[in-house]
Structures are given as C-alpha cells and as structure tokens.
Amino acid sequence: MEPESPASEGPVDVPPPSEKALRYHRSGNVVWAVEHLLGLALPAAILLTGLSARLRTIAGGVAHGRFYPTLVVYLALLSALLFVVQLPLSFYVGYRREHAYGLSSQRLGKWAADELKGLLIGVLLGAAVLWVPYLLLGASPARWWLWTGALALPFFALVLLIGPVFIAPLFNKFGPMRDQALEAEVLAVAAQAGVEGARVFEVEKSVDTKKVNAYVTGIGRTKRIVLWDTLLARLTPRQTRFVVGHELGHYVLGHVRLNILISSALTIAGLFAVHLTADFALGRFGDRFGFDRLADLASMPLLMLLLSLFSTAITPAMLALSRHHERAADRFGLDLTGDNHAAATAFVALQEQNLAVPRPGRLYKFFRASHPPIGERVDFINAYRPQKR
Numbered sequence: 001m002e003p004e005s006p007a008s009e010g011p012v013d014v015p016p017p018s019e020k021a022l023r024y025h026r027s028g029n030v031v032w033a034v035e036h037l038l039g040l041a042l043p044a045a046i047l048l049t050g051l052s053a054r055l056r057t058i059a060g061g062v063a064h065g066r067f068y069p070t071l072v073v074y075l076a077l078l079s080a081l082l083f084v085v086q087l088p089l090s091f092y093v094g095y096r097r098e099h100a101y102g103l104s105s106q107r108l109g110k111w112a113a114d115e116l117k118g119l120l121i122g123v124l125l126g127a128a129v130l131w132v133p134y135l136l137l138g139a140s141p142a143r144w145w146l147w148t149g150a151l152a153l154p155f156f157a158l159v160l161l162i163g164p165v166f167i168a169p170l171f172n173k174f175g176p177m178r179d180q181a182l183e184a185e186v187l188a189v190a191a192q193a194g195v196e197g198a199r200v201f202e203v204e205k206s207v208d209t210k211k212v213n214a215y216v217t218g219i220g221r222t223k224r225i226v227l228w229d230t231l232l233a234r235l236t237p238r239q240t241r242f243v244v245g246h247e248l249g250h251y252v253l254g255h256v257r258l259n260i261l262i263s264s265a266l267t268i269a270g271l272f273a274v275h276l277t278a279d280f281a282l283g284r285f286g287d288r289f290g291f292d293r294l295a296d297l298a299s300m301p302l303l304m305l306l307l308s309l310f311s312t313a314i315t316p317a318m319l320a321l322s323r324h325h326e327r328a329a330d331r332f333g334l335d336l337t338g339d340n341h342a343a344a345t346a347f348v349a350l351q352e353q354n355l356a357v358p359r360p361g362r363l364y365k366f367f368r369a370s371h372p373p374i375g376e377r378v379d380f381i382n383a384y385r386p387q388k389r
C-alpha cells in the first residue's frame with residue numbers, strides 16, 4: 001500500500017549504480033565516441049575517394065540528367081551506402097548491446113523492419129526537402145543559406161506536427177490506456193496544468209525495450225499525452241502522475257516552441273558556417289572530390305560533414321539549455337502534484353530500469369547529458385518545497 005500523506009515521507013536516498021550500470025555507462029561512452037568519429041569519417045571518405053561524384057554520375061545516367069530524379073536516385077544510393085556501411089555498428093548498438101544488458105526484449109525481425117523503415121523515411125524526407133537548398137545554391141549563390149534556413153522553421157513545425165501522429169505509429173502500436181482509472185487521474189493532472197482536450201495514449205514499447213518514457217505533444221486535435229507501456233508497468237500511479245506533470249511542464253512552459261525557434265536560428269547559423277567553409281574545402285580537396293561547386297549534388301556528404309562539425313561545436317550549449325528545461329519541468333511537476341516522495345522514488349526506479357549512473361563525471365555531463373544526472377534531480381526534489389499552482 002502507498003502511504004496516503006506524501007508530506008510525512010522523508011527524503012529519498014540515491015542508491016549507488018550497480019556494477020552492470022557502470023559497465024553500460026563506460027561502454028556507452030566508447031560507443032558514443034565511435035559513432036561520432038564515424039559520423040565525420042564516413043562522409044569524408046565518401047568525398048575524398050571520389051565516390052560521391054561517381055554516385056552522382058550514376059544517378060544522372062539513371063535519371064537522364066533531369067535535376068529532381070537525379071537528386072532522388074543519388075540520395076537513395078548515398079543513404080543505402082551509409083546504411084550498409086554502418087549496419088554492423090547499428091546492429092551492435094541497437095540490438096546486441098541492449099540485449100546483452102537485459103534492456104531489450106526486441107525480436108530481430110522487428111529491429112530489422114524498424115531499421116528499413118527508418119532508412120525509407122529518411123530518403124522520403126530528404127527527397128521532400130533537399131531540392132530546396134540545391135535550387136537555391138544555383139539561383140542565389142550568396143544568400144542560399146539564409147533562404148534555406150528561413151524555410152527550416154515551417155519544416156521543423158511540420159515535422160513536429162506529423163511526427164507523433166503519422167510517423168511514430170509506423171514503429172509502435174498506439175492505443176487507449178488500459179487502466180481507465182489511471183487515465184482519469186492523468187487527465188485530471190492535465191486539467192490542473194491547464195491542458196484540456198488531450199487524448200491519452202498507451203504505446204506498446206515493450207516489444208522494443210525495457211526502458212521507460214513518456215511525453216506530451218501536438219496541438220489542437222492532435223494534442224496527446226503518450227505513456228510507454230513499460231513505464232506503466234514499472235511505476236506506481238503516484239509516480240506516473242509526477243512523470244505526467246513533468247512532461248506537461250515541457251508543454252505548458254513552451255519548451256517545444258522555444259526549441260523549434262532555436263533550432264531554426266541554429267540551422268541558419270549552421271548553413272552560414274557551411275557557406276563560409278565549403279569554398280575552402282572545395283579549393284583544397286576539389287580535385288579528389290571530383291566536383292568543385294557546392295551546387296553540385298555530389299556535395300551532400302560535404303554538407304553532412306560540415307553540419308556535423310558545427311553541431312558538435314554547439315552541442316554542449318544545447319545540452320545545457322536542455323538540462324535547464326528539465327529542471328524547470330521537474331519544478332513544474334512538483335508544484336502540480338506536491339508529491340516529492342513519488343517524484344524522487346520515480347527517478348530511483350528510472351535509474352534502475354534504464355541502467356543510469358546517478359552521478360556521472362563532469363565531462364559526461366558537458367558533452368552528453370540532455371537531462372540533469374538523476375542524483376542531482378533527487379537532491380533537488382528532496383530539498384524543494386512545492387508552490388501551489
């Protein structure tokens with residue numbers, strides 16, 4: 001039985017990480033570094049070997065030199081190449097490793113199907129938008145980055161709108177919540193936060209992972225509170241109410257809106273950085289690349305490479321902002337539910353379920369942590385006095 005009066009419950013201790021969690025953390029850092037290096041080395045290799053130019057020539061032949069069909073064929077070839085080369089690593093990271101640590105119950109067929117769907121969606125999305133910068137590179141060589149970046153805002157908004165409604169259900173079953181009493185509680189918390197008319201979904205994530213998660217997204221009729229079935233199986237109703245309160249915090253405090261605005265501004269900045277540096281790369285390595293203008297479709301890996309460098313450079317700042325938002329959402333969830341004990345124990349459960357390390361090193365936090373370490377979150381919750389909302 002859960003105690004009735006949260007106020008009478010004392011502070012919650014943060015348990016030390018298990019040996020397994022520490023191994024998962026350390027090997028995760030190695031995986032992260034390898035993935036990052038590969039993300040730079042692969043496009044560089046595809047450029048320097050002249051492979052990109054060859055793929056563009058093949059695509060041009062298939063599409064009889066017409067611009068848009070050439071772009072789509074080239075994009076499909078490039079995506080398939082990257083997919084195949086990275087397959088061993090994706091298999092290890094996304095399947096073998098998660099199983100080895102007991103974090104996954106996913107079947108191999110489901111993993112493979114999801115990978116192929118991801119590849120296909122990536123090509124379709126790329127085909128839908130990549131013609132824009134390439135046409136603009138031809139039409140306005142000096143300002144293409146600005147016009148392209150300006151279109152990023154409506155594009156991100158559209159992806160945010162269609163993603164949860166049309167793309168996420170391609171990977172997992174979204175159904176109504178099975179526990180209707182808990183659904184009523186979730187809706188009551190939402191109403192208390194001023195979020196009316198949201199639908200509650202229970203998503204069958206247990207086929208993929210044992211990790212737990214929840215989120216609130218959408219606008220108008222697509223407004224939704226989404227809870228993974230793994231979370232509902234692991235957390236008590238009181239803990240679930242806090243998690244929902246936290247996610248509502250992101251929604252009500254406008255974090256998503258702000259992230260879209262910042263991402264759009266950063267897209268403009270990133271494309272400007274590409275604009276400034278591409279000529280140097282083309283002048284220095286153009287002979288080996290097999291092309292000498294950014295407007296050449298074969299420049300796609302160069303765009304990828306330069307944008308990856310830019311995004312790596314700004315990652316620590318973006319992560320710091322994200323952690324700031326997480327702290328605000330924690331505070332919001334506590335003010336909403338007034339249930340510090342449920343919040344702190346929810347994080348301890350999360351730590352155990354997701355094999356998290358509660359107090360990672362400073363370097364990890366700086367380069368990798370989108371959320372404050374669980375130890376810090378529990379410390380904060382133990383010390384915080386909720387304000388009435």
Ligand SMILES: [Zn+2]
Pocket residue numbers: 246247250326329
């Ligand atoms: Zn959050």
